[in-house]
Amino acid sequence: MDQLNSKKYSIYANFLNKLAKDLTTFYHSKLKGTFKVSNKLKGKGYDPVTTSDKAFEKFIRLKIKKKFPDHQVIGEEFGHKKSKSDFTWVIDPIDGTRSFVIGNPTWSNLISLNYKGYPILGLANFPVLKKYYLNYSDKIAYVYDNGKRKKISVNKKATFSSAKLSAAFHGALSLNQQKKIPKILKLMQFPCSDALSYSHLAEGRVDAVMQCSNKIWDIHPLIPIIKAAGGIVSTWSNKDAVNAGNILVSSNKIVHNKFLKLLKPVSK
Known part of the structure; x- marks a missing residue:
């Protein structure tokens, strides 16, 4: 580009x-x-x-x-x-x-x-x-x-063990699919509040956000904000988020890669 x-x-x-x-x-x-x-x-x-x-x-x-x-x-x-x-x-x-x-x-x-x-x-x-x-x-x-x-800046000190995760499936994952990602369900301890969650990650309040079924207008405006603040953005299958879909945002690559691994059973 x-x-x-x-x-x-x-x-x-x-x-x-x-x-x-x-x-x-x-x-x-x-x-x-x-x-x-x-x-x-x-x-x-x-x-x-x-x-x-x-x-x-x-x-x-x-x-x-x-x-x-x-x-x-x-x-x-x-x-x-x-x-x-x-x-x-x-x-x-x-x-x-x-x-x-x-x-x-x-x-x-x-x-x-x-x-x-x-x-x-x-x-x-x-x-x-x-x-x-x-x-x-x-x-x-x-x-x-x-x-x-x-x-603003992401929380650069975030580790996977201490990561604050904000997540919502918006009805896109069936109960059987959710059963395949028990560790994710256990880590979903912080509320997911529309685009505010992505914005909170960009200013270091949470360390990872995952949402389902984003359209381009849901995520395109947030991609440059998150990246300028030092964050990582991709789909659950680690593709470019510019194509929208199921989105994962993290404060660094180590945290991001850990969550991508946990999401593999439902990222196909």
Whole structure:
């Protein structure tokens, strides 16, 4: 992948920095309160979408169109706007819609900028918590918490024996499959809270996160944040997380490889 120069990185990162603040303001001024929920799967399961998901995505698309009109956009709710540009914005307007529906504050707006198909910048914005995570290069990421900026890093001292694991299967693993990974089940001692868990790993609060069935908009915005903070990201079968799927994130390679080994019975 071609590398962007630091000036271009800062142009896009500054755009995302402002967008995070705009999204939080938009939520508290326009969207907080009533919303309508519908089920995308209609009797075949439960995959909720709300009027707020759609309002957020329209808002984000409009901001991108004004600033970068030739760029491609892929959003969960409104599909792919194609162009010849090497740049593509990937949007999850509300990651954690189930949390949003029941009033949990862990939902977020996730946005990545992809260059030639690979995520290079990511934003995870949490409007209720009034905090957001953003990388400014492939080596530097920050958390902005109530207006204060702090550089973040994974827990570099993490060992497998002391690792804090946050995990959720989201109904994707059957009971028989779960029986094949008893050590993982025993180590699942910390709550998994949507994209906030990945963000917590990037700032050293937990040491490993595993989730099932991530789509590209669930994980692309988090990949550059996690990597800039020093973390490792892959699928459970140790493939590039850019293809999404079942995702494992760890604070270092030793911890990552241990968990990959434990996941082997269910990673095919």
